[in-house]
Structures are given as C-alpha cells and as structure tokens.
Amino acid sequence: MTTTASPQPSRALSFDRAAAQYAAARPNYPDALFDAVEDLAGRPLRGARALDVGAGTGIATRRLLDRGARVVAVEPGPGMAAQLRRDLPDVPLVQGDGNRLPFATASADLITYAQSWHWTDPARSAAEARRVLRPGGTLALWWNVADSTVPWIGAQEERLVRFFGVEPGKLGRGIAHGSATQGRALPPDLDFTYRRVPxxxxxxxxxxxxxxGSHSAFLTTDDEAARGFLAEERALLLAEFPDGTVEEAYVVELHAAVR
Ligand SMILES: C[S@@+](CC[C@H](N)C(=O)[O-])C[C@H]1O[C@@H](n2cnc3c(N)ncnc32)[C@H](O)[C@@H]1O
Structure with a gap:
C-alpha cells in the first residue's frame, strides 16, 4: 500500500462550485464496467443494496439504478448534492462522508466509490466500508483515467504536468506508464482484484x-491562469480536431474486493 496524506478538505469539496458544469461535461461509465462489477461481486446488481459514496452529481448512481440496484447516494458536498437532487429527485440521498458512514453494520451488499475514494482518509473509510458491508459484500472503487497512450492525450498530459508543476504520473490521470490508480491507498487487508475497461x-x-476545467486542480487554481490554459488548449485541439469534435479515450481502472 502507498501511504498518502489525507486530502485537503477545501480541495475535496472544490467540486461544489462547479456542480452543473461537472454534471454536463464529465464522462459517464461504460456498460462493461458494471458487467465487471457484477462479475467480481459474484452477484447481479439487480436488487443489491448499494451505497454510492462520493456520489457527486449522480453519474454512477444513475447507472447503478439502471442496472436495478437499490441505491442510496452519499455525498458530503452541498453543491454536488443539490445537483444530484435535481437530476435524480427520487433517489435517497444522505449528506455523509466515507470516513464516517451513517449506516448500520452489515447493511450493504455493495459500496461503490466512483472517482471518490482518494478524497477519503483511507484508514477510516476502509474500516467503515468493512463495518457497513455484510460478509460477502463488495467494495468497488473505480476511476476513469484519460488514456495517455493516445498521442494527443499524452501531449495534453505533458502540458498539464508543466502547468501545474507536478511530477509526471502525479496527476492521477495518465496511464502511459501503467496503472494510474494502483497506488491510491487501497486497504491492505482486503484482497482487491484489478480490471481495466477501455x-x-x-x-x-x-x-x-x-x-x-471541472477537475479539482483547475477548481483550486487561480481563475485567470486556468482560463488562459484552457484557451490555449482550445486552439491546440482545434488544430487536432478541425471539425470541433474531440474523441476522448479512457480506461476505467476498477479495484474490487469481497469482504
Ligand atoms: C470526482 S467527484 C466524483 C463524483 C461521482 N462519483 C462521479 O463518478 O462523477 C468526487 C466526489 O467525492 C466527494 N467527496 C469529497 N470528500 C469525500 C469524502 N470524504 N467522502 C465521500 N465523498 C467525498 C466530492 O464532494 C465529490 O462529489
């Protein structure tokens, strides 16, 4: 396990200021991801008591519902929660936190974290997931990672690394050098299986x-600098995609463990 410091609360909740933009622009998740979750969980999603933690605007929540899961969305950010409430008014929504799940012991068949596990304190969120999952229940963590083996995405990755002044591989985005998410503090006492879904x-x-622009790195950076970077990206990408349609490529990295 890689040990990481607990994320800064201000950055973890930075999405609140861009909830509508997040809901409109962030990528969804492919059907094959949910097939893989069912496969690793050893049961169908239909009828499963699922907690979607760090549900945000409900992108994954909706997909779990579509597969027949009985989903409760858990989200600490008021802005993201309000957007989820607008988009999925009938879904039970709890304003809560993965570090302190407000649910009974052994009450869930499935706990999902779609791009949100890294915002928790993994020591606390792992203990909470173990407590709230029934024996045989599944903890599924996944991230949509931009596929930086695609040349234009790799080039954009290098520009982002320069702009934010981080080490290559530290944006948690590019997978050119292997998994971007293996090091994300997976609980060591659960036996995770890893799947990639391109x-x-x-x-x-x-x-x-x-x-x-809906990523936390942009949401917590100086607005003018962020706008400047995005304007330059626009010009560069118009040269790459003259018809104005961008083909984004992702690998969903899924880590799932049965309790
Ligand atoms: C990148 S968004 C992912 C949203 C959604 N699951 C999706 O797939 O689009 C991360 C979410 O985690 C939430 N979050 C931040 N800290 C958290 C914590 N300690 N426990 C649970 N969720 C947290 C944020 O408010 C935000 O909505």
Missing amino acids: WTRSVPLATHLDNL
Missing part, C-alpha cells in the same frame, strides 16, 4: 474543455 466518447470541444 472506452471512448466523442464530444464537442467545449464539453471536453468543461470536463478538463
């Missing part, structure tokens, strides 16, 4: 830029 989507350039 997929693509075609979106207008404006959506691609809104997607990029």
